[in-house]
Amino acid sequence: MSRPGSDPGLTGRQPSAVHGALSVLEEVARAGPGVTAQQISRSLGLPRATTYRLLNLLVQDEYLVRMPDLAGFALGHKVALLAGLAAAAAPAENPHDIVVELRGRIRGGVHLASYRDGVLELVDVDPDFPLSDERRLLSDLSSSALGTLLIAERRHDPLPFSSRPTPAMPGRGCFAAALRDATGALVAGVALALPEQRLAEPESLLELIAPECRRLEAALR
Known part of the structure; x- marks a missing residue:
């Protein structure tokens, strides 16, 4: 049962998971295409199991894609879409x-x-x-x-x-x-x-x- 005033759709663990997923996206963007799960885990200090779970979720949602050789990851088309929308929304200078x-x-x-x-x-x-x-x-x-x-x-x-x-x-x-x-x-x-x-x-x-x-x-x- 949720406490009064709390959001029943948001558990205490979910903010941490969201933060972890965003950190993984940032690391793939920083490291570039082909970065491996092991490299991401080491760079972020995340447990290997957590890293794999976040990577799989991001791939399923098309924010990441697996490289053709399945050895690493790259940013997916949804990231490019978000970047394009942000650029389009930015007002042009006069x-x-x-x-x-x-x-x-x-x-x-x-x-x-x-x-x-x-x-x-x-x-x-x-x-x-x-x-x-x-x-x-x-x-x-x-x-x-x-x-x-x-x-x-x-x-x-x-x-x-x-x-x-x-x-x-x-x-x-x-x-x-x-x-x-x-x-x-x-x-x-x-x-x-x-x-x-x-x-x-x-x-x-x-x-x-x-x-x-x-x-x-x-x-x-």
Whole structure:
């Protein structure tokens, strides 16, 4: 008979069993496909009989699968399903918020451009560092780093970045990093408006903004 206020469907041993099953799943994920029951038992400090019982339950419920040679175990399709559902449920970041963060740590202007349908379009211009000649930037692609990325893409010679001096502003320059989709196609570009001397090491600039570029690529997908 259950005590008042207790859950008759949950015994004192069940939480321990659930914890053990989750620990086994974590160990298989950590060790990788082919890990054996003996290795799991040793790593987790579980009795061998308990380990086998948990493994069998997880295999029956398709959270684990036996390897073809029956010597070890790997994660099953239900784990992949749960991971996929979790990824789908995670809200995508707002590209504008990422650009704002980048502006907070770059001493210069930060602009975001789209290349949708193969056309350069400015979608997020830095209000504190307005473009010197937006009309020319859009009409003469060769005059800007953003345009140069698109020219290279059209020629099937993709670039990871481009840098150019700003014609209308002596001593100033522009660096642009390419943002690509899962197929590798150019979809957007991040441009930095900087003093021209800072363009001397473009690889360092690319490394500097790489974290935000990766986040922007994920958000734009």
